[in-house]
Amino acid sequence: MTDTNSHVNSNDADRAPALFVHGFGSTHEATWGVPGWHELMETIGYRVVPFGLPGHGELPAPSGTDDDMLAELLAVMHESGITTAVGFSAGALMLLRAAVRSPESFTRLVLVGIGDQMWGDASGFSSLGDKLLSPEPDPSVALIRQLALRAGNSLKSVAAYAKTAAPPPALSRLKELDVETLILLGEEDTVGPADDLMAALPHATLVTLSRVDHYRAPGSAEAMSAVLDFLAQ
Incomplete structure:
Protein backbone atom coordinates (compact mmCIF):
# COMPACT_ATOMS: atom_id res chain seq x y z
CA MET A 1 0.00 0.00 0.00
CA THR A 2 2.99 2.32 0.20
CA ASP A 3 3.68 4.67 -2.67
CA THR A 4 6.85 4.19 -4.69
CA ASN A 5 9.57 6.36 -3.17
CA SER A 6 11.48 7.90 -6.06
CA HIS A 7 13.75 9.77 -3.69
CA VAL A 8 15.60 6.76 -2.29
CA ASN A 9 19.40 7.03 -2.47
CA SER A 10 22.44 5.23 -1.16
CA ASN A 11 22.53 7.32 2.00
CA ASP A 12 18.99 6.44 3.07
CA ALA A 13 20.08 3.42 5.11
CA ASP A 14 21.82 5.79 7.52
CA ARG A 15 18.77 7.99 8.02
CA ALA A 16 15.97 7.52 10.55
CA PRO A 17 12.67 6.67 8.81
CA ALA A 18 9.56 8.82 9.16
CA LEU A 19 6.19 7.84 7.72
CA PHE A 20 4.38 10.51 5.67
CA VAL A 21 0.67 10.14 4.89
CA HIS A 22 -0.94 12.50 2.36
CA GLY A 23 -4.38 14.09 2.35
CA PHE A 24 -7.75 13.06 0.94
CA GLY A 25 -7.96 13.26 -2.85
CA SER A 26 -4.24 13.94 -3.15
CA THR A 27 -1.09 11.84 -3.57
CA HIS A 28 2.22 11.65 -1.75
CA GLU A 29 3.97 13.60 -4.49
CA ALA A 30 1.38 16.39 -4.52
CA THR A 31 1.23 16.77 -0.73
CA TRP A 32 4.83 16.13 0.31
CA GLY A 33 7.05 15.70 -2.74
CA VAL A 34 6.41 18.98 -4.54
CA PRO A 35 6.91 21.20 -1.45
CA GLY A 36 10.29 19.54 -0.82
CA TRP A 37 9.76 17.48 2.32
CA HIS A 38 12.14 14.72 1.24
CA GLU A 39 15.03 17.14 0.93
CA LEU A 40 14.03 18.97 4.11
CA MET A 41 13.96 15.79 6.20
CA GLU A 42 17.35 14.76 4.86
CA THR A 43 18.86 17.89 6.40
CA ILE A 44 18.07 16.57 9.89
CA GLY A 45 18.98 12.95 9.25
CA TYR A 46 15.58 11.52 8.32
CA ARG A 47 14.29 9.72 5.25
CA VAL A 48 10.68 9.95 4.16
CA VAL A 49 8.71 6.70 3.87
CA PRO A 50 5.52 7.40 1.87
CA PHE A 51 2.25 5.74 2.76
CA GLY A 52 -0.54 6.21 0.24
CA LEU A 53 -4.20 6.29 1.15
CA PRO A 54 -6.02 3.38 -0.53
CA GLY A 55 -7.81 4.43 -3.70
CA HIS A 56 -5.36 7.24 -4.37
CA GLY A 57 -2.70 7.40 -7.06
CA GLU A 58 -2.07 3.92 -8.43
CA LEU A 59 -3.28 2.19 -5.27
CA PRO A 60 -6.46 0.09 -5.57
CA ALA A 61 -9.63 1.13 -3.83
CA PRO A 62 -9.99 -0.42 -0.37
CA SER A 63 -11.61 -3.84 -0.37
CA GLY A 64 -11.70 -4.35 3.39
CA THR A 65 -12.43 -2.27 6.47
CA ASP A 66 -10.80 0.67 8.18
CA ASP A 67 -9.19 -1.79 10.59
CA ASP A 68 -7.57 -3.53 7.62
CA MET A 69 -6.13 -0.22 6.39
CA LEU A 70 -4.78 0.62 9.85
CA ALA A 71 -3.26 -2.85 10.15
CA GLU A 72 -1.38 -2.33 6.90
CA LEU A 73 -0.11 1.08 7.97
CA LEU A 74 1.11 -0.32 11.28
CA ALA A 75 2.74 -3.26 9.49
CA VAL A 76 4.73 -0.84 7.31
CA MET A 77 5.83 1.02 10.43
CA HIS A 78 6.88 -2.12 12.26
CA GLU A 79 8.72 -3.58 9.27
CA SER A 80 10.68 -0.36 8.74
CA GLY A 81 11.27 0.44 12.41
CA ILE A 82 9.25 3.66 12.18
CA THR A 83 7.96 5.45 15.29
CA THR A 84 7.72 9.00 13.88
CA ALA A 85 4.84 9.83 11.55
CA VAL A 86 3.57 12.92 9.74
CA GLY A 87 0.08 13.23 8.27
CA PHE A 88 -1.99 15.86 6.50
CA SER A 89 -5.77 16.16 6.90
CA ALA A 90 -7.23 12.67 6.21
CA GLY A 91 -3.71 11.30 6.60
CA ALA A 92 -3.46 12.92 10.03
CA LEU A 93 -6.80 11.40 11.04
CA MET A 94 -5.62 7.99 9.87
CA LEU A 95 -2.52 8.33 12.03
CA LEU A 96 -4.65 9.24 15.04
CA ARG A 97 -6.84 6.18 14.50
CA ALA A 98 -3.71 4.04 14.23
CA ALA A 99 -2.23 5.60 17.38
CA VAL A 100 -5.38 4.87 19.37
CA ARG A 101 -5.26 1.29 18.14
CA SER A 102 -1.52 0.83 18.80
CA PRO A 103 -0.15 3.67 20.97
CA GLU A 104 3.11 1.85 21.61
CA SER A 105 3.94 2.10 17.90
CA TRP A 119 -15.19 15.92 14.88
CA GLY A 120 -18.48 17.63 14.05
CA ASP A 121 -19.80 15.05 11.57
CA ALA A 122 -20.41 11.54 12.90
CA SER A 123 -20.25 10.16 9.36
CA GLY A 124 -16.60 11.18 8.99
CA PHE A 125 -15.49 11.16 5.36
CA SER A 126 -18.39 8.96 4.22
CA SER A 127 -20.56 11.90 3.20
CA LEU A 128 -17.72 13.24 1.05
CA GLY A 129 -17.71 9.99 -0.88
CA ASP A 130 -21.42 10.32 -1.62
CA LYS A 131 -21.03 13.94 -2.73
CA LEU A 132 -18.09 13.16 -5.04
CA LEU A 133 -20.15 10.57 -6.89
CA SER A 134 -23.39 12.52 -6.97
CA PRO A 135 -24.76 12.96 -10.53
CA GLU A 136 -25.55 16.56 -9.57
CA PRO A 137 -22.26 18.43 -8.93
CA ASP A 138 -22.07 19.45 -5.27
CA PRO A 139 -20.38 22.84 -4.82
CA SER A 140 -19.19 21.87 -1.32
CA VAL A 141 -16.77 19.32 -2.81
CA ALA A 142 -15.91 21.17 -6.03
CA LEU A 143 -12.37 21.98 -4.87
CA ILE A 144 -11.72 18.43 -3.64
CA ARG A 145 -12.98 17.05 -6.95
CA GLN A 146 -10.73 19.43 -8.87
CA LEU A 147 -7.65 18.61 -6.77
CA ALA A 148 -8.31 14.86 -6.98
CA LEU A 149 -8.57 14.92 -10.77
CA ARG A 150 -5.52 17.17 -11.08
CA ALA A 151 -3.52 14.68 -9.01
CA GLY A 152 -4.54 11.89 -11.41
CA ASN A 153 -6.92 10.15 -9.02
CA SER A 154 -10.06 8.20 -9.85
CA LEU A 155 -13.05 9.85 -8.18
CA LYS A 156 -14.68 6.45 -7.76
CA SER A 157 -11.64 5.03 -5.95
CA VAL A 158 -11.18 8.14 -3.82
CA ALA A 159 -14.86 7.99 -2.87
CA ALA A 160 -14.42 4.33 -1.91
CA TYR A 161 -11.73 5.36 0.57
CA ALA A 162 -14.01 8.04 2.01
CA LYS A 163 -16.79 5.51 2.54
CA THR A 164 -14.40 2.98 4.13
CA ALA A 165 -12.47 5.25 6.50
CA ALA A 166 -13.84 5.37 10.04
CA PRO A 167 -14.78 8.66 11.70
CA PRO A 168 -12.12 10.34 13.86
CA PRO A 169 -11.50 8.60 17.19
CA ALA A 170 -13.43 9.95 20.16
CA LEU A 171 -11.60 12.80 21.86
CA SER A 172 -11.81 10.86 25.12
CA ARG A 173 -9.66 8.12 23.57
CA LEU A 174 -6.95 10.62 22.68
CA LYS A 175 -6.34 11.33 26.36
CA GLU A 176 -4.72 7.88 26.53
CA LEU A 177 -1.97 8.74 24.02
CA ASP A 178 1.44 9.16 25.64
CA VAL A 179 2.91 10.51 22.40
CA GLU A 180 4.67 13.82 21.75
CA THR A 181 2.44 15.53 19.19
CA LEU A 182 2.80 18.64 17.03
CA ILE A 183 -0.35 20.13 15.50
CA LEU A 184 0.04 22.54 12.60
CA LEU A 185 -3.12 24.47 11.74
CA GLY A 186 -3.48 27.30 9.26
CA GLU A 187 -4.85 30.57 10.60
CA GLU A 188 -7.42 30.53 7.77
CA ASP A 189 -8.20 26.79 7.92
CA THR A 190 -11.92 26.19 8.34
CA VAL A 191 -11.35 22.89 10.19
CA GLY A 192 -10.12 24.95 13.15
CA PRO A 193 -9.90 25.88 15.91
CA ALA A 194 -8.10 23.05 17.69
CA ASP A 195 -9.10 23.86 21.27
CA ASP A 196 -10.85 20.57 22.03
CA LEU A 197 -8.16 18.58 20.25
CA MET A 198 -5.42 20.28 22.24
CA ALA A 199 -7.30 19.65 25.48
CA ALA A 200 -7.63 15.96 24.62
CA LEU A 201 -4.01 15.26 23.68
CA PRO A 202 -1.82 15.20 26.82
CA HIS A 203 1.48 15.98 25.07
CA ALA A 204 0.50 18.29 22.23
CA THR A 205 1.96 21.55 20.94
CA LEU A 206 -0.01 23.77 18.55
CA VAL A 207 1.58 26.02 15.94
CA THR A 208 -0.79 28.35 14.10
CA LEU A 209 0.39 29.06 10.55
CA SER A 210 -0.04 32.73 9.70
CA ARG A 211 -2.21 33.58 6.66
CA VAL A 212 -2.40 29.91 5.62
CA ASP A 213 -5.53 27.98 4.61
CA HIS A 214 -6.08 24.21 4.68
CA TYR A 215 -4.47 23.20 1.42
CA ARG A 216 -1.43 25.47 1.69
CA ALA A 217 -0.38 24.09 5.07
CA PRO A 218 1.96 21.31 3.83
CA GLY A 219 3.91 23.80 1.71
CA SER A 220 4.13 26.47 4.40
CA ALA A 221 7.66 27.56 5.31
CA GLU A 222 6.42 28.09 8.87
CA ALA A 223 5.18 24.48 8.99
CA MET A 224 8.50 23.17 7.74
CA SER A 225 10.43 25.18 10.32
CA ALA A 226 8.15 23.98 13.12
CA VAL A 227 8.63 20.33 12.13
CA LEU A 228 12.41 20.72 12.03
CA ASP A 229 12.38 22.22 15.53
CA PHE A 230 10.02 19.53 16.84
CA LEU A 231 12.02 16.60 15.48
CA ALA A 232 15.32 18.10 16.63
CA GLN A 233 14.21 18.01 20.28
Missing part, protein backbone atom coordinates in the same frame (compact mmCIF):
# COMPACT_ATOMS: atom_id res chain seq x y z
CA PHE A 106 4.42 5.88 18.03
CA THR A 107 6.88 8.18 19.77
CA ARG A 108 6.18 11.37 17.80
CA LEU A 109 3.28 12.55 15.67
CA VAL A 110 3.00 15.58 13.40
CA LEU A 111 -0.61 16.35 12.45
CA VAL A 112 -1.09 18.99 9.74
CA GLY A 113 -4.43 20.54 8.80
CA ILE A 114 -6.46 19.03 11.60
CA GLY A 115 -8.96 20.72 13.91
CA ASP A 116 -12.11 20.48 15.97
CA GLN A 117 -14.50 20.79 13.02
CA MET A 118 -13.41 17.35 11.84
Whole structure:
Protein backbone atom coordinates (compact mmCIF):
# COMPACT_ATOMS: atom_id res chain seq x y z
CA MET A 1 0.00 0.00 0.00
CA THR A 2 2.99 2.32 0.20
CA ASP A 3 3.68 4.67 -2.67
CA THR A 4 6.85 4.19 -4.69
CA ASN A 5 9.57 6.36 -3.17
CA SER A 6 11.48 7.90 -6.06
CA HIS A 7 13.75 9.77 -3.69
CA VAL A 8 15.60 6.76 -2.29
CA ASN A 9 19.40 7.03 -2.47
CA SER A 10 22.44 5.23 -1.16
CA ASN A 11 22.53 7.32 2.00
CA ASP A 12 18.99 6.44 3.07
CA ALA A 13 20.08 3.42 5.11
CA ASP A 14 21.82 5.79 7.52
CA ARG A 15 18.77 7.99 8.02
CA ALA A 16 15.97 7.52 10.55
CA PRO A 17 12.67 6.67 8.81
CA ALA A 18 9.56 8.82 9.16
CA LEU A 19 6.19 7.84 7.72
CA PHE A 20 4.38 10.51 5.67
CA VAL A 21 0.67 10.14 4.89
CA HIS A 22 -0.94 12.50 2.36
CA GLY A 23 -4.38 14.09 2.35
CA PHE A 24 -7.75 13.06 0.94
CA GLY A 25 -7.96 13.26 -2.85
CA SER A 26 -4.24 13.94 -3.15
CA THR A 27 -1.09 11.84 -3.57
CA HIS A 28 2.22 11.65 -1.75
CA GLU A 29 3.97 13.60 -4.49
CA ALA A 30 1.38 16.39 -4.52
CA THR A 31 1.23 16.77 -0.73
CA TRP A 32 4.83 16.13 0.31
CA GLY A 33 7.05 15.70 -2.74
CA VAL A 34 6.41 18.98 -4.54
CA PRO A 35 6.91 21.20 -1.45
CA GLY A 36 10.29 19.54 -0.82
CA TRP A 37 9.76 17.48 2.32
CA HIS A 38 12.14 14.72 1.24
CA GLU A 39 15.03 17.14 0.93
CA LEU A 40 14.03 18.97 4.11
CA MET A 41 13.96 15.79 6.20
CA GLU A 42 17.35 14.76 4.86
CA THR A 43 18.86 17.89 6.40
CA ILE A 44 18.07 16.57 9.89
CA GLY A 45 18.98 12.95 9.25
CA TYR A 46 15.58 11.52 8.32
CA ARG A 47 14.29 9.72 5.25
CA VAL A 48 10.68 9.95 4.16
CA VAL A 49 8.71 6.70 3.87
CA PRO A 50 5.52 7.40 1.87
CA PHE A 51 2.25 5.74 2.76
CA GLY A 52 -0.54 6.21 0.24
CA LEU A 53 -4.20 6.29 1.15
CA PRO A 54 -6.02 3.38 -0.53
CA GLY A 55 -7.81 4.43 -3.70
CA HIS A 56 -5.36 7.24 -4.37
CA GLY A 57 -2.70 7.40 -7.06
CA GLU A 58 -2.07 3.92 -8.43
CA LEU A 59 -3.28 2.19 -5.27
CA PRO A 60 -6.46 0.09 -5.57
CA ALA A 61 -9.63 1.13 -3.83
CA PRO A 62 -9.99 -0.42 -0.37
CA SER A 63 -11.61 -3.84 -0.37
CA GLY A 64 -11.70 -4.35 3.39
CA THR A 65 -12.43 -2.27 6.47
CA ASP A 66 -10.80 0.67 8.18
CA ASP A 67 -9.19 -1.79 10.59
CA ASP A 68 -7.57 -3.53 7.62
CA MET A 69 -6.13 -0.22 6.39
CA LEU A 70 -4.78 0.62 9.85
CA ALA A 71 -3.26 -2.85 10.15
CA GLU A 72 -1.38 -2.33 6.90
CA LEU A 73 -0.11 1.08 7.97
CA LEU A 74 1.11 -0.32 11.28
CA ALA A 75 2.74 -3.26 9.49
CA VAL A 76 4.73 -0.84 7.31
CA MET A 77 5.83 1.02 10.43
CA HIS A 78 6.88 -2.12 12.26
CA GLU A 79 8.72 -3.58 9.27
CA SER A 80 10.68 -0.36 8.74
CA GLY A 81 11.27 0.44 12.41
CA ILE A 82 9.25 3.66 12.18
CA THR A 83 7.96 5.45 15.29
CA THR A 84 7.72 9.00 13.88
CA ALA A 85 4.84 9.83 11.55
CA VAL A 86 3.57 12.92 9.74
CA GLY A 87 0.08 13.23 8.27
CA PHE A 88 -1.99 15.86 6.50
CA SER A 89 -5.77 16.16 6.90
CA ALA A 90 -7.23 12.67 6.21
CA GLY A 91 -3.71 11.30 6.60
CA ALA A 92 -3.46 12.92 10.03
CA LEU A 93 -6.80 11.40 11.04
CA MET A 94 -5.62 7.99 9.87
CA LEU A 95 -2.52 8.33 12.03
CA LEU A 96 -4.65 9.24 15.04
CA ARG A 97 -6.84 6.18 14.50
CA ALA A 98 -3.71 4.04 14.23
CA ALA A 99 -2.23 5.60 17.38
CA VAL A 100 -5.38 4.87 19.37
CA ARG A 101 -5.26 1.29 18.14
CA SER A 102 -1.52 0.83 18.80
CA PRO A 103 -0.15 3.67 20.97
CA GLU A 104 3.11 1.85 21.61
CA SER A 105 3.94 2.10 17.90
CA PHE A 106 4.42 5.88 18.03
CA THR A 107 6.88 8.18 19.77
CA ARG A 108 6.18 11.37 17.80
CA LEU A 109 3.28 12.55 15.67
CA VAL A 110 3.00 15.58 13.40
CA LEU A 111 -0.61 16.35 12.45
CA VAL A 112 -1.09 18.99 9.74
CA GLY A 113 -4.43 20.54 8.80
CA ILE A 114 -6.46 19.03 11.60
CA GLY A 115 -8.96 20.72 13.91
CA ASP A 116 -12.11 20.48 15.97
CA GLN A 117 -14.50 20.79 13.02
CA MET A 118 -13.41 17.35 11.84
CA TRP A 119 -15.19 15.92 14.88
CA GLY A 120 -18.48 17.63 14.05
CA ASP A 121 -19.80 15.05 11.57
CA ALA A 122 -20.41 11.54 12.90
CA SER A 123 -20.25 10.16 9.36
CA GLY A 124 -16.60 11.18 8.99
CA PHE A 125 -15.49 11.16 5.36
CA SER A 126 -18.39 8.96 4.22
CA SER A 127 -20.56 11.90 3.20
CA LEU A 128 -17.72 13.24 1.05
CA GLY A 129 -17.71 9.99 -0.88
CA ASP A 130 -21.42 10.32 -1.62
CA LYS A 131 -21.03 13.94 -2.73
CA LEU A 132 -18.09 13.16 -5.04
CA LEU A 133 -20.15 10.57 -6.89
CA SER A 134 -23.39 12.52 -6.97
CA PRO A 135 -24.76 12.96 -10.53
CA GLU A 136 -25.55 16.56 -9.57
CA PRO A 137 -22.26 18.43 -8.93
CA ASP A 138 -22.07 19.45 -5.27
CA PRO A 139 -20.38 22.84 -4.82
CA SER A 140 -19.19 21.87 -1.32
CA VAL A 141 -16.77 19.32 -2.81
CA ALA A 142 -15.91 21.17 -6.03
CA LEU A 143 -12.37 21.98 -4.87
CA ILE A 144 -11.72 18.43 -3.64
CA ARG A 145 -12.98 17.05 -6.95
CA GLN A 146 -10.73 19.43 -8.87
CA LEU A 147 -7.65 18.61 -6.77
CA ALA A 148 -8.31 14.86 -6.98
CA LEU A 149 -8.57 14.92 -10.77
CA ARG A 150 -5.52 17.17 -11.08
CA ALA A 151 -3.52 14.68 -9.01
CA GLY A 152 -4.54 11.89 -11.41
CA ASN A 153 -6.92 10.15 -9.02
CA SER A 154 -10.06 8.20 -9.85
CA LEU A 155 -13.05 9.85 -8.18
CA LYS A 156 -14.68 6.45 -7.76
CA SER A 157 -11.64 5.03 -5.95
CA VAL A 158 -11.18 8.14 -3.82
CA ALA A 159 -14.86 7.99 -2.87
CA ALA A 160 -14.42 4.33 -1.91
CA TYR A 161 -11.73 5.36 0.57
CA ALA A 162 -14.01 8.04 2.01
CA LYS A 163 -16.79 5.51 2.54
CA THR A 164 -14.40 2.98 4.13
CA ALA A 165 -12.47 5.25 6.50
CA ALA A 166 -13.84 5.37 10.04
CA PRO A 167 -14.78 8.66 11.70
CA PRO A 168 -12.12 10.34 13.86
CA PRO A 169 -11.50 8.60 17.19
CA ALA A 170 -13.43 9.95 20.16
CA LEU A 171 -11.60 12.80 21.86
CA SER A 172 -11.81 10.86 25.12
CA ARG A 173 -9.66 8.12 23.57
CA LEU A 174 -6.95 10.62 22.68
CA LYS A 175 -6.34 11.33 26.36
CA GLU A 176 -4.72 7.88 26.53
CA LEU A 177 -1.97 8.74 24.02
CA ASP A 178 1.44 9.16 25.64
CA VAL A 179 2.91 10.51 22.40
CA GLU A 180 4.67 13.82 21.75
CA THR A 181 2.44 15.53 19.19
CA LEU A 182 2.80 18.64 17.03
CA ILE A 183 -0.35 20.13 15.50
CA LEU A 184 0.04 22.54 12.60
CA LEU A 185 -3.12 24.47 11.74
CA GLY A 186 -3.48 27.30 9.26
CA GLU A 187 -4.85 30.57 10.60
CA GLU A 188 -7.42 30.53 7.77
CA ASP A 189 -8.20 26.79 7.92
CA THR A 190 -11.92 26.19 8.34
CA VAL A 191 -11.35 22.89 10.19
CA GLY A 192 -10.12 24.95 13.15
CA PRO A 193 -9.90 25.88 15.91
CA ALA A 194 -8.10 23.05 17.69
CA ASP A 195 -9.10 23.86 21.27
CA ASP A 196 -10.85 20.57 22.03
CA LEU A 197 -8.16 18.58 20.25
CA MET A 198 -5.42 20.28 22.24
CA ALA A 199 -7.30 19.65 25.48
CA ALA A 200 -7.63 15.96 24.62
CA LEU A 201 -4.01 15.26 23.68
CA PRO A 202 -1.82 15.20 26.82
CA HIS A 203 1.48 15.98 25.07
CA ALA A 204 0.50 18.29 22.23
CA THR A 205 1.96 21.55 20.94
CA LEU A 206 -0.01 23.77 18.55
CA VAL A 207 1.58 26.02 15.94
CA THR A 208 -0.79 28.35 14.10
CA LEU A 209 0.39 29.06 10.55
CA SER A 210 -0.04 32.73 9.70
CA ARG A 211 -2.21 33.58 6.66
CA VAL A 212 -2.40 29.91 5.62
CA ASP A 213 -5.53 27.98 4.61
CA HIS A 214 -6.08 24.21 4.68
CA TYR A 215 -4.47 23.20 1.42
CA ARG A 216 -1.43 25.47 1.69
CA ALA A 217 -0.38 24.09 5.07
CA PRO A 218 1.96 21.31 3.83
CA GLY A 219 3.91 23.80 1.71
CA SER A 220 4.13 26.47 4.40
CA ALA A 221 7.66 27.56 5.31
CA GLU A 222 6.42 28.09 8.87
CA ALA A 223 5.18 24.48 8.99
CA MET A 224 8.50 23.17 7.74
CA SER A 225 10.43 25.18 10.32
CA ALA A 226 8.15 23.98 13.12
CA VAL A 227 8.63 20.33 12.13
CA LEU A 228 12.41 20.72 12.03
CA ASP A 229 12.38 22.22 15.53
CA PHE A 230 10.02 19.53 16.84
CA LEU A 231 12.02 16.60 15.48
CA ALA A 232 15.32 18.10 16.63
CA GLN A 233 14.21 18.01 20.28
